[in-house]
Amino acid sequence: MREWLGKITVVPKPAVNDPQGIAVLDGLHSLDFEEVRQVRVGKHLDVRLQAESQEQANEQLNVMCERLLANTLIESYEVRVEESDE
Amino acid sequence: MREWLGKITVVPKPAVNDPQGIAVLDGLHSLDFEEVRQVRVGKHLDVRLQAESQEQANEQLNVMCERLLANTLIESYEVRVEESDE
Known part of the structure; x- marks a missing residue:
């Protein structure tokens, strides 16, 4: 068993309202970042786990997303998987 | 001016408490994902913006992080910058 670092990004689907993204967009415009056209806000998770292989780690992380981490x-x-440096 | 997609990840520094990460870790253990050792939870932002070049987009996004998006x-x-496909 080796240790892996899963990097998971969860974002609202394109058709779904994202009030947090709109709030950040407004904030950036208030600070004169006029060149910004759209912001979508989601979650990032760093998950350290034990697995036999990178493929197995990737598979486990996808099951975690389906069951708990993403709606x-x-x-x-x-999901991306890297070798853990810790 | 072209359109770029900035992908920004903001995570708590290693020394900082992350109660949300501990809650997710507990949740995964409850679902029998015993192989997970640590979870850190942060934000992910997709930012679409206009800029002359990828370098300029990258620079602007870093300033946004310093001023608003990250503490x-x-x-x-x-920060990563890709060509926007929209």
Whole structure:
């Protein structure tokens, strides 16, 4: 068993309202960042886990997203796995 | 001017308490994901903006992080820039 670092991104799907993103967009415009057109806000998770292989770690992380970490009705997720340096 | 997609990750620094990460870790253990050792929870932002070049977009996004998007006392951030496909 080796240790892996899963990097998970969970963002609202394009059709879903994102009031937090609108608030950040307004904030950036107030600070004169006029070049910003859209902001979407989601979650980032760093998950350290034990697994036999990178493929197994990736599979486990996808199951975690489906069961707990993402609400797949309104959110999409992306999983990347790196070797853990800790 | 072209459109770029900035992908920003903001996570609590290692020394900073992360109660949300502990809650997610407990939740994963309750669901029998015993192989998970640590979870850290942060923010992910997709920022679409206009800029002359990828370098300029990257620079602007870093300034936004310093001024609004991250609390650099307790959070670290990472910026990546891609060509926007929209």
